[in-house]
Ligand code: HEM
């Protein structure tokens with residue numbers, strides 16, 4: 087060994103020391119990273135939480151002019167049974183004048199027969215401003231456009247769940263849902 | 276000061292034996308008995324001791340509450356109500372813990388303003404100040420987590436707003452938000468982890484407090500003159516009995532005020548909404564945090580405009596975190612050579628402006644940002660309808676009855692509706708914007724520039740001289756006696 091030195095009366099092999107040094111630090115580093123993975127990952131949604139992320143709703147139970155509100159994984163959704171007047175109001179709007187232009191039909195999903203069931207509107211129940219839950223037919227205030235009104239900072243949604251007035255930046259999003267049959271829909275997160 | 280020599284003399288055989296093995300009594304003696312402390316500390320300096328008591332109160336009541344509390348969405352609210360009604364003295368424990376959090380923050384704010392006024396963050400106490408900022412940050416986190424536990428309406432929707440802020444970060448925001456909540460929304464997983472962390476953080480605070488006191492005892496206390504100790508004998512007195520008694524007295528007075536709240540108005544600092552069990556489908560009309568976080572909430576809401584690609588929501592989050600982060604930089608932002616604002620006539624005025632700014636921000640955080648501070652006219656009612664020619668027409672009214680009469684007089688197919696047209700006004704959101712600018716300007720502009728330009732008054736030569744003040748002659752008279 088060329089770089090052997092004498093320390094405390096003993097011959098020291100520097101290379102061997104370096105190897106042990108680096109190997110120890112490397113093992114500690116990899117070990118720390120290996121431990122960090124489960125420690126961080128355990129906080130992600132658990133399997134049962136993820137499994138509970140869709141729900142079937144029987145739309146025949148929703149009264150005309152009313153709505154039901156469901157929670158999926160703790161998130162609110164509206165299923166509204168619109169009156170003929172409400173559907174007409176939603177379709178009559180000049181889409182170009184909307185803050186977020188979308189036609190009423192773009193906000194519906196086809197039934198198994200391929201038709202649109204215009205009476206049933208399914209939207210997220212979280213105001214796109216800061217996430218409050220707007221009041222609707224059950225709350226006695228439909229806002230200026232007959233849809234929903236968010237009392238937190240005064241956002242008005244129309245009968246298609248589109249933002250019309252107030253601080254909310256966008257329409258109530260349409261969740262991922264499909265018609266399982268003519269009277270049952272399945273909403274997923 | 277760490278430099279001072281230990282004066283501890285173990286008195287008994289046992290303490291001598293212990294001192295050779297673990298000199299813990301010596302450490303306590305040197306830190307809290309014979310610790311040389313500037314003789315001119317005023318009552319603003321008693322809040323450190325008060326804070327230690329607050330932390331102890333929170334930990335003791337918290338550990339006991341945890342014996343009765345159940346951290347689940349189904350039983351959390353009920354278990355807190357059970358603590359209030361059925362557990363012997365449970366009402367007392369909970370009220371002490373809930374009001375204790377408020378008083379903890381009251382004390383820490385006074386303590387921090389004290390530090391800002393007397394320049395206690397300046398060399399050689401920068402690390403001491405940084406550790407204090409870390410404690411403050413951990414306190415905010417702890418209080419936020421704790422407020423979630425009763426699982427009331429404010430607990431739930433408050434936590435929703437705050438976790439939603441993290442979701443505002445681009446790209447990484449939503450994954451982090453989901454990771455924090457342990458699911459798509461706030462739920463059982465969130466409550467359980469918040470409880471676990473709410474239990475943990477106070478002990479981390481206690482750890483940082485030990486470092487904070489260590490960092491205090493290396494340079495020793497600052498004092499109202501900002502002049503360092505020159506002669507230990509003349510400028511200082513031993514901590515015990517001088518400051519044990521002064522701190523003790525202040526603690527008693529503080530606890531009396533605290534007791535008045537706990538026993539006579541235990542709920543004034545809280546929100547009635549939090550006595551309604553959390554319901555994700557119904558949002559309370561006003562979501563506001565506890566009073567001690569209102570100034571930061573006001574800064575968050577003051578940002579209502581986008582800057583370039585960064586939208587208002589994200590900017591608000593950045594501003595809120597920056598308002599705390601800026602505290603960490605204070606030792607390097609203030610360029611003045613003079614520590615105490617007693618001798619900085621201009622800085623002093625900006626400082627009191629800053630105190631007022633903080634309090635007003637708290638006010639802005641508590642109210643609806645759209646409410647007018649100074650109305651510049653009356654709100655009007657606007658009736659809009661489609662006229663006979665198919666054009667949209669509007670009419671303005673002052674009184675609701677008149678507007679209704681107008682709507683009724685119009686044909687049914689005109690689609691008439693009434694809305695409120697707000698009069699122009701100087702609103703709370705505008706006030707909050709001005710105050711936010713001052714908040715940041717104080718740290719980022721005023722402290723750096725003023726330190727270079729201001730002409731300070733003469734500082735006293737020493738603590739000793741300043742205490743004797745005008746009585747220079749008695750100073751001379753005293754001298755021979757030494
Ligand atoms: C830095 C110290 C602490 C602060 C600032 C703090 C703050 C809070 C706050 C604000 C609440 C909500 C009170 C309410 O409105 O009901 C709370 C609740 C609670 N805290 Fe703490 N806490 C601290 C330490 C602790 C510790 C060490 C424990 C020990 C386990 C604990 C256990 C609890 C429990 C079980 C609750 C729920 C019962 C209740 O709501 O009263 N806390 N805490």
Ligand code: FES
Pocket residue numbers: 213214215216217218236237238239240241252253254
């Ligand atoms: S959260 Fe709905 S308007 Fe602000």
